[in-house]
Amino acid sequence: MTLSNPATIVRTYYGAPQADLIAASQSDALELAKQGYSPKTQSWAPGQWGCGAFLVALLLCLFVIGFLVFIYMLLVKPNGTLTVTYEYQGPVSDTKVCPRCAETIKKAAKACRFCGCETPWTPTHRVPDQGMAAYAAPDPSQPSVVTLDGRLPLIVAERAGDWARVEADTGWTGWVDCRRLVPRSLWT
Ligand SMILES: [Zn+2]
Numbered sequence: 001m002t003l004s005n006p007a008t009i010v011r012t013y014y015g016a017p018q019a020d021l022i023a024a025s026q027s028d029a030l031e032l033a034k035q036g037y038s039p040k041t042q043s044w045a046p047g048q049w050g051c052g053a054f055l056v057a058l059l060l061c062l063f064v065i066g067f068l069v070f071i072y073m074l075l076v077k078p079n080g081t082l083t084v085t086y087e088y089q090g091p092v093s094d095t096k097v098c099p100r101c102a103e104t105i106k107k108a109a110k111a112c113r114f115c116g117c118e119t120p121w122t123p124t125h126r127v128p129d130q131g132m133a134a135y136a137a138p139d140p141s142q143p144s145v146v147t148l149d150g151r152l153p154l155i156v157a158e159r160a161g162d163w164a165r166v167e168a169d170t171g172w173t174g175w176v177d178c179r180r181l182v183p184r185s186l187w188t
Contacts, residue, residue: 005088009037013082018044021082022143029084029145033172037086039136039145047078082143084136089171096121107169121169123153125181134174138163145174156181 011028013021029039057073060066096107101115111118129151133144138160148154148168156178158165164178 005036007088008040009086009088011084011086013084014079016047016077016079018080018082018143021080025082025084025143026146029086032086033170036089036171038089038173040085040087042082042084042136042142042145044080044082044143046080049073049078084145089173122155123169123184124156125154125164125166125178125183126187127152127154127176128180128182132176132180134166134176136174138165138175148176154181 009032011025013024015021025042032039053073057066057069060069094107095104097103098105098112098115098117100117101112103112103114105112105114107121127148127150131150132148134146134148135142136145152168154166154168156164157167157173159178162177162179163175164181165173165175166181167173
């Protein structure tokens with residue numbers, strides 16, 4: 001029996017406040033990464049009170065209660081919607097390709113069993129001590145998808161201005177502010 005994975009998964013989070021939704025999406029992102037999915041795009045739509053709600057409040061203004069309803073509507077933000085689209089990156093395997101001899105070796109291997117070269121996965125940078133936010137796309141107007149642990153080693157795979165697409169040794173990939181990354185030469 002073969003399991004076929006859908007190319008994309010769309011997760012929608014509905015509620016308030018926005019921080020709760022982001023926390024929910026982060027735990028989902030970690031879970032989906034194990035199945036080979038990386039977040040691709042995300043969007044945040046703040047909630048709005050419908051026209052109907054305002055009309056009802058207006059009618060109720062004939063009675064004192066309407067003023068209270070208006071005040072409530074001004075003070076309380078309705079639920080917003082956070083939508084995250086995940087793209088299937090291929091099955092997560094426990095193997096990698098040796099960069100020197102191109103043989104397939106175990107991901108956890110410290111040295112290649114074919115050519116003997118050491119640590120084929122070599123990080124180029126690491127996350128600053130206090131950790132940092134990572135994004136699905138180089139766009140800071142969107143909420144971050146995950147908070148990376150401090151000192152996590154990474155490989156910078158791609159750059160776009162002040163942004164870097166980084167890869168962790170788990171196969172996870174995402175965008176971060178590359179000005180905050182600590183290059184390997186400065187590690188202590
Ligand atoms: Zn090798």
